[in-house]
Amino acid sequence: MPGRASGARHQTGSNRFKRRVVRYGHFDDEGREYVITRPDTPLPWINYLGTEAYFGIISNTAGGYSFYRDARLRRLSRYRYNNAPLDMGGRYVYLRDDDSGEFWSPSWQPTQNELEDYSCRHGLGYSIICSTYKGIRGETTYFVPLGENLEVWRIRVTNERKTQALVSLFDSIEFCLWEAQEDSTNFQRNYSTGQVEVEDGVIYHKTEYRERRDHFAFFACSASLAGFDTQRDSFLGPYRGWDRPIVVEKGKATDSVAHGWQPMGCHHVKLELAPGETKEVIVLLGYQENPKNDKFDPPGSQTINKKRVKPIIARYLQPAAVEQAFTDLRDYWTRTLGILQVRTDNEHVDRMVNIWNAYQCMVTFNMSRSASLYESGIGRGMGFRDSNQDLLGFVHMVPARARERILDIAATQLPNGGAYHQYQPLTKRGNNDVGSGFNDDPAWLVLGVAAYLKETGDSPILDEPVPYDNATGTETPLYEHLQRAIQYTLDRLGPHGLPLIGRADWNDCLNLNCFSETPGESFQTTENKEGGVAESVFIGGLFVLAAQELAGLAKLRGDNAEANRSLAASEQMTDVVQKAGWDGAWFRRAYDYFGKVVGSRECAEGQIFIEPQGMCIMAGIGLENGMAQRSLASVRERLATPHGIVLNQPAYTYYHLELGEISTYPEGYKENAGIFCHTNPWLMIAEAMVGNGERALDYYLRINPSAREEISEIHRCEPYVYAQMIAGKDAPTPGEAKNSWLTGTAAWNFVAVSQWILGIRAAHDGLRIDPSLPAGWGGFSAMRRFRGARYNITVHKAPGSAGRVTRLTVDGRETPGNLIPLPTRPGQSFDVEAFIQ
Ligand code: BGC
Ligand code: NOJ
Numbered sequence: 001m002p003g004r005a006s007g008a009r010h011q012t013g014s015n016r017f018k019r020r021v022v023r024y025g026h027f028d029d030e031g032r033e034y035v036i037t038r039p040d041t042p043l044p045w046i047n048y049l050g051t052e053a054y055f056g057i058i059s060n061t062a063g064g065y066s067f068y069r070d071a072r073l074r075r076l077s078r079y080r081y082n083n084a085p086l087d088m089g090g091r092y093v094y095l096r097d098d099d100s101g102e103f104w105s106p107s108w109q110p111t112q113n114e115l116e117d118y119s120c121r122h123g124l125g126y127s128i129i130c131s132t133y134k135g136i137r138g139e140t141t142y143f144v145p146l147g148e149n150l151e152v153w154r155i156r157v158t159n160e161r162k163t164q165a166l167v168s169l170f171d172s173i174e175f176c177l178w179e180a181q182e183d184s185t186n187f188q189r190n191y192s193t194g195q196v197e198v199e200d201g202v203i204y205h206k207t208e209y210r211e212r213r214d215h216f217a218f219f220a221c222s223a224s225l226a227g228f229d230t231q232r233d234s235f236l237g238p239y240r241g242w243d244r245p246i247v248v249e250k251g252k253a254t255d256s257v258a259h260g261w262q263p264m265g266c267h268h269v270k271l272e273l274a275p276g277e278t279k280e281v282i283v284l285l286g287y288q289e290n291p292k293n294d295k296f297d298p299p300g301s302q303t304i305n306k307k308r309v310k311p312i313i314a315r316y317l318q319p320a321a322v323e324q325a326f327t328d329l330r331d332y333w334t335r336t337l338g339i340l341q342v343r344t345d346n347e348h349v350d351r352m353v354n355i356w357n358a359y360q361c362m363v364t365f366n367m368s369r370s371a372s373l374y375e376s377g378i379g380r381g382m383g384f385r386d387s388n389q390d391l392l393g394f395v396h397m398v399p400a401r402a403r404e405r406i407l408d409i410a411a412t413q414l415p416n417g418g419a420y421h422q423y424q425p426l427t428k429r430g431n432n433d434v435g436s437g438f439n440d441d442p443a444w445l446v447l448g449v450a451a452y453l454k455e456t457g458d459s460p461i462l463d464e465p466v467p468y469d470n471a472t473g474t475e476t477p478l479y480e481h482l483q484r485a486i487q488y489t490l491d492r493l494g495p496h497g498l499p500l501i502g503r504a505d506w507n508d509c510l511n512l513n514c515f516s517e518t519p520g521e522s523f524q525t526t527e528n529k530e531g532g533v534a535e536s537v538f539i540g541g542l543f544v545l546a547a548q549e550l551a552g553l554a555k556l557r558g559d560n561a562e563a564n565r566s567l568a569a570s571e572q573m574t575d576v577v578q579k580a581g582w583d584g585a586w587f588r589r590a591y592d593y594f595g596k597v598v599g600s601r602e603c604a605e606g607q608i609f610i611e612p613q614g615m616c617i618m619a620g621i622g623l624e625n626g627m628a629q630r631s632l633a634s635v636r637e638r639l640a641t642p643h644g645i646v647l648n649q650p651a652y653t654y655y656h657l658e659l660g661e662i663s664t665y666p667e668g669y670k671e672n673a674g675i676f677c678h679t680n681p682w683l684m685i686a687e688a689m690v691g692n693g694e695r696a697l698d699y700y701l702r703i704n705p706s707a708r709e710e711i712s713e714i715h716r717c718e719p720y721v722y723a724q725m726i727a728g729k730d731a732p733t734p735g736e737a738k739n740s741w742l743t744g745t746a747a748w749n750f751v752a753v754s755q756w757i758l759g760i761r762a763a764h765d766g767l768r769i770d771p772s773l774p775a776g777w778g779g780f781s782a783m784r785r786f787r788g789a790r791y792n793i794t795v796h797k798a799p800g801s802a803g804r805v806t807r808l809t810v811d812g813r814e815t816p817g818n819l820i821p822l823p824t825r826p827g828q829s830f831d832v833e834a835f836i837q
Contacts, residue, residue: 023710024038025119025719027720029354029355032333033123035119036060036121039109041712042717043716046064049125049126049127049151050144053149054067054150056144056151057079057373060120061129062093062142063109064079065077065078065079066151067371067377068287070426071378072370075377077091077173087109088242092173093105093107093155093169093170094169096167098251102134103249106131107129116131122720123330127141135159137160138155138158143326145316145328145329146325149288151285151286155169156278158278159275159278166271167270168226168248168251169268169281172242173264194261195263201221202220203220204216205265209304214289218285218309219267220284222281223269223271223281224269226252227252228265228266229265230263231263267283280319336398340353340784341353341782346777349753349757352749353753357753358393358397358750361393362394364390368380368383369742371742372740374740374742375742382423382424384420384438388409391405392448394747402452403456403458403461406449409423414468415469415474415484416488418439421437421438421524430469437503438503438508439492439499439502439539440536440538440539449461449478450552453553455762462479463477466478466481479553479557482550483562486543486550495533497572497576498576499535501535501536505538506611507538508661508671510671511662515657524661533591537599537612540612541577541581541619542615543573544620544621545615547570552764578625581612584601585601585633585634586613587612589606589608592658599648605651605653605656606652608638608648610645613632613635613686614685618682623690632690641728642702643727644680645699645702646730647673647728648662651668652667666731668727668734669728673728675726677726678744679748684697684699685755691802692772696756705717708737714736716737722741722745722746722749724738724743725738726738766819767784768820769818773836774802775799777797777799779836780795790828790830791829792829792832793834794834795833801837803836805834808832808833818834
C-alpha cells in the first residue's frame with residue numbers, strides 16, 4: 001500500500017444525508033473484510049465463494065447455494081428465492097448442548113436464537129460467521145480452495161465455560177436435483193428420482209447418475225460420526241422447518257437413506273470439550289465428474305466410482321491442507337488487487353478502489369448476471385452489452401481471461417455486424433430466444449476490445465480468426481468484426497441521420513417499436529411493429545465514441561484508410577447529434593416510431609434523460625461549443641439528488657404504449673426515474689473531462705456504497721458493493737437500493753474513479769496521469785502495474801488548487817504532457833511525480 005502524498009484525510013460523507021446513523025457493521029480495511037455485527041440486516045448481505053468453476057453465494061446468516069459453472073444446469077444445493085422468512089436454504093450448522101438439550105445455529109439462521117455475540121466477516125472469496133451462545137462459541141469459515149471444485153466449511157467449536165461441555169454438531173445441506181428450474185417445478189418426477197450413497201461417512205448425492213449424468217456431489221466430514229441423515233423428512237420431521245429439525249431437537253441422527261423425495265446431507269458429530277478447549281471439524285461439499293466409461297466401480301455395478309474423488313476428499317479433510325488453501329486464496333486476492341492500489345484523502349475512495357469495487361468487478365466477470373439474490377441463476381445468459389462493459393472493470397486484473405472473453409463474445413456476432421443480445425456460458429452460443437436487434441450492442445464490442453488493447457498492447461488479438469454466429473468457415477480477423485460493428489450502425493440510420501434504435505439501446509426498457517398490449521409479453525423480445533423510424537441519440541453518442549476507438553486501433557495497425565473513414569464517420573455523427581439531438585439545454589433521448597421527439601422540453605413527461613448527456617460528452621460531443629457544459633448544468637438542476645442522479649424527469653406517471661417498459665415501472669423505480677447507478681459514472685467522467693473534479697467526486701460519493709454505510713437503514717443493500725438501482729426522488733422510498741452485485745455499475749464506477757477522477761488511464765502509447773480532483777484535496781499516491789512495469793505514482797497538489805497536471809517527472813526526468821511512455825523492458829519500476837499547480 002503506497003503512502004499518502006499530502007493533505008488531511010477527510011472522513012467525507014459524515015452524515016451528508018442528515019439522518020440518524022444506522023450501521024450493521026463496519027469495514028476492516030486492513031483485513032479487507034466487511035464485518036457485520038448484527039445478523040438481522042435489512043436484507044441478506046451476501047458474498048461470493050469461488051474463483052474459477054465452482055461457485056456459491058453466501059449470506060451473513062449462512063444462506064445461499066452452490067453450483068458448478070452454470071447456476072441453472074449444475075446446481076448443487078437448494079435455495080428458496082422470495083421465501084418467508086427471507087433467505088432460506090443454506091449451509092447450516094447446528095449445535096446442541098447435550099446436557100440441557102438446547103440447540104441453536106451459530107449463524108443465527110435458521111433457529112434465530114438470541115446470540116451473545118455475532119459477527120460475519122465477508123472477505124474476498126470467503127466468509128467467516130461466528131457467534132457465542134451460553135458459553136459455546138461456534139465459528140465457521142467458508143471458502144473454495146483455488147483450483148478445486150469443492151467448498152470447505154471449517155468449523156471451530158470452543159467451550160468458554162468453566163465446566164466440561166458435551167456438544168452435538170449437525171451440519172446440513174439440501175441437495176438440488178441439478179437442473180434448478182426443473183428442481184423447483186417438476187415434482188411429479190423429482191419426488192421419485194433422488195438417490196444417494198453413503199460410504200465411510202461420506203454422503204454422495206447421485207440423482208440421475210444412473211443414466212445420463214456423469215457427475216455427483218459429495219458431502220464429507222473430518223470427525224468420526226455419531227450418525228448421519230440423507231432424507232430431508234427424516235431430518236426435519238414431518239411439518240417442521242429448518243428452524244427446529246427433529247433430529248437436532250432429539251440429539252440423534254437416524255441414518256436415513258434417501259429414496260426419492262428430498263435428498264440431503266447431515267453428519268452428526270459428538271464433541272466433548274474441556275473448559276477453554278477448541279475442536280475443529282472440517283466439512284466439504286463438492287462436485288466431481290467421472291469419464292462416461294468409468295462411472296461405476298466395480299464396472300457393471302451401479303455404485304459410483306470414487307477412486308478419483310477419494311484422494312481429494314482425504315486431502316481437504318486435513319487441517320493443514322485447509323489452512324494452506326486459505327492462505328493461497330488470500331494471496332491470490334492480494335496479487336489480483338495489487339495491480340492498482342491508491343492512497344487518497346478519502347477513505348471511501350480508497351476502500352472501494354483498493355478492495356470492494358475491484359472485487360465486485362471480478363464477481364461480475366465470474367457471474368455475469370446469473371446468480372445473486374436478484375438473479376435466480378436460471379434466467380439470463382451472458383449479455384453481449386453487459387459482458388463488454390464488465391470487461392472495462394476487470395481487464396487489468398485478469399488480462400488473459402479478458403482475451404478469452406473477448407473472443408467468445410465476438411464469435412457470437414452476426415455476419416451483418418449485429419449481435420445476439422445474449423449468449424449461453426456453457427455452450428458459448430448466441431441465444432435464439434432473446435435474438436438480436438438491440439442496436440447499441442455491436443458498438444460495445446469496439447469499446448471492450450479497445451480497452452483490452454490499451455491495457456495489454458496485445459495487438460495480435462486483432463488478427464485472431466473469429467467466426468460469426470459460431471459457424472465454422474466464416475472466420476475473419478477480429479479487426480473485421482469491429483469494422484462490421486461500426487458498419488452495422490451506418491447501415492441503420494433513420495430520417496434524422498441518427499442510428500435506428502431497434503428493440504432498445506442501453507436502456508432495455510425504452511422499447512420504441514414494441515407497442516405491447518398483452519400482459520406478460522416480453523418488451524424485449526416481442527415482435528416489433530414494422531415501418532417505424534425510431535432513432536436513438538444515445539447510440540449516436542456511443543457510435544461517435546466507438547468510431548474514435550476503432551480509428552485508434554486502425555492507427556496502431558497502420559491502416560490509415562480505416563482510421564480516416566472512422567474519424568470522418570464519427571465527425572459526421574457528431575454533427576447529426578448536435579443538430580437533431582440537441583434540445584437547447586441538453587441532449588435529447590430519441591425519436592419514437594412516429595418521429596416524435598423523446599427527452600425534450602416539448603414532452604409532458606420524460607423531458608430529460610441521463611444517458612445521452614453522459615454518453616455524448618464522453619464521446620467528446622459539445623466539449624468545444626458549450627453544449628457539454630450546458631448539458632451538465634441541466635443534469636445538476638433537473639436530475640441530481642442527494643442519493644444519486646435519476647435516469648429521467650419528470651417520471652412517467654402512466655403507461656405510454658409508444659415508449660414501452662420504461663413507463664411500466666412506478667415512478668422512481670428502475671428505468672422510470674430511478675437512480676440507475678450504471679449511468680451515474682458517465683456523468684462523473686463527463687464532469688472530470690470538463691475539469692470539474694469537485695462535482696465528479698461529489699456524484700461519485702453520492703452512490704458510493706461505503707459513503708452510504710451510515711444510512712444502511714434507508715439504503716438496505718450491502719454497504720460494500722454497488723446496487724443496480726437506488727430508488728429515485730419520485731419513489732415512496734427514496735434512497736432504497738435494490739439489485740446489488742451483478743450490475744454494470746461496478747465496472748463503470750471503477751473506470752470513473754480510477755481513470756478519470758484519479759486519472760490513471762491506460763493508453764495505446766503509455767500510461768496517462770490525468771487527475772481531475774476537488775480543490776479541497778491534497779495529492780494522492782498510487783501503485784499501478786502496467787505492461788509488465790511497476791509505477792509508484794505521487795500526485796502533488798496543494799489543497800485549494802484545482803486544475804490538471806502541469807508537470808510530470810519519471811525517475812526525476814521531465815516528461816512532456818501527462819503521458820508516461822511505454823516501458824522498454826519487463827520488470828522495470830518507475831517513480832512518477834505529477835504536479836498540479
Ligand atoms: C429491467 C432491465 C433489464 C431487462 C432485461 C427489465 O425488466 O428493468 O433493467 O435489463 O429487464 O431483460
Ligand atoms: C440491465 C441490463 O443488464 C443492462 O444491459 C441495461 O443496459 C440496463 N438494464 C438498463 O436497461
